[in-house]
Amino acid sequence: MRTRKNILKQIFKVRLLYLLMLPTLVYFFIFAYFPIFDGFRISFQDFRFVGESRFVGFDNYREAVQTPGFWRAFRNTLILGFGNVMLTAFIPMVLALLLNELRIAAWKRFTQTIIYMPHLFSWVIVGGIWIFMLSPNAGIINVIRNLFGLDSIYFMAKETYAQPIMIGVNLWKQAGFVCILYLATIAGINPELYQAAMIDGAGAFKRVFYITVPELLSTLRVVLLLNIMGALRMFNQIWVMRNEVIAPKVDVLMYYVYERGLVQFKIGYAAAISVLIFVLTFIITAISNRFIKYTA
């Protein structure tokens, strides 16, 4: 009795702290914790908004693994995801090393600012710019091709180009952001390391290769994990840049969930796929976490 009173007293003492935290907790319960459980429940239902939702056991999951569309989305997610993860981890690293060699501070800052800019734009803007750049009439890429006497190509209507375009445009948008992460790490490297290497007679290339690059590996690890998380959540870019012609090559899992669940209203089925993606994310993150730790 005494202890209970004590607890109440303690809670009362910090009631204002709880009050400050209350909106956050309410939000997380309604829009993060509850949906996790609700999504799991719905995935076992033939869900409907009006009337009663029937429990159907594993029917939704069975249907998912038997549908070619699901496996197609799965394959596309892996291909696009792998391309995105690798390119947007390593190319910005090279970029950061090159930027770091610029000796004029203003020029360095200017280039960095320009390269970062696309990261600010929404996928609608980035997608819109590139759909226009790649368009057969007035698109910059085809105008350049025409200058060399080559015919225009309708890039956005060719399955062969679809995946490289998606990966390339993603790189264009994210490179500057990732580059800043690397530059920040480089800025934090102890300058004495370079001085010591210089006294030992190490040339500029050796100094970069034996000091800067190893220091960047911890950042690379963070970047790889961020990219992997992002790759499995890919939706916005596809929603903007897909069309029916290239859909077989670019429809990813999250788009499939959206299309099945909220366009065709197969809510239970879409929920089941969400659960599968969640499990997949968990597995892939765990594996890559171990793998990345092991190699680095």
Next chain:
Amino acid sequence: MIRTTTLRKLFVVVNNLILISLALTMVVPLVNVLAVSFTTDLESYENVIKLFPREPSLEGYKALFQQIAILRPFLNNVFVTVIGTFLHVILCAMAGYVLIREKFLGKAILVILVTIPMMIPFEMIIIPVYVTVKRLGLMDTLWSIIIIGVVSTFSILLMKNYFEGIPRSLEESAFMDGAGELTIFFRIYLPLAKAGLATITIFQFVYKWNHILPAVLFLHSVEKYTLQIVLKSLVVSQELSGTTLSVANNARMGGIVFAIIPLIVVYLFAQKYFIKGIMIGAVKE
């Protein structure tokens, strides 16, 4: 020695060439978009790399305001961005403040409850969230857009970081003077964490301004549409999407310019907060 300096010079030249051409892949498309937006309908289809309009015209912007009626979605976007950002900043600051208090009953649980949602990406729970939003009667309201993401673990931890940098002696003397918890939060901590507030304000502004997924999910009537939704129907290639909307290239590019301007303005004025925020974020994660 001579050999290395020539090598070095060669490297500097090559390096600059690489970086300049990279920067050009960013700059040329943007200048191109800007130039095309100011052309006449006819000129906007010309097969040349347009870096400035031959005969400057506002035809595209006229179509944007009259035919597309871009003003309504623009104002909707301003509404959700301003209100959403304000609520986000104040609520995350409140939560961040709680996390720097010394051990109190239940603190450990609060820390866990606040941290776990970082591992639950919104994209993966869209189906149940959709159901929840519908049940709460928020479907097809601008408030649904404001509420989604109104707090985030990332911002809370960022504010906690900033609050931790404020010397404790300040609040101790305030406690002596009999100031309460709320006074200390509003009068001491908030004003001293201005840099932190600025950082999450800017990040949230950009994030809210660019929101896509919540609007795709929750907004169904045309008068509720936010900017990105309308922009998408404008910029995607019409032949392929099969929409009947027929606008010239100049209006399409005008739409992009329209959506970019607030971002560029914010970026140019607050660049230092961006870089600071990115770095703190990366260290945290």
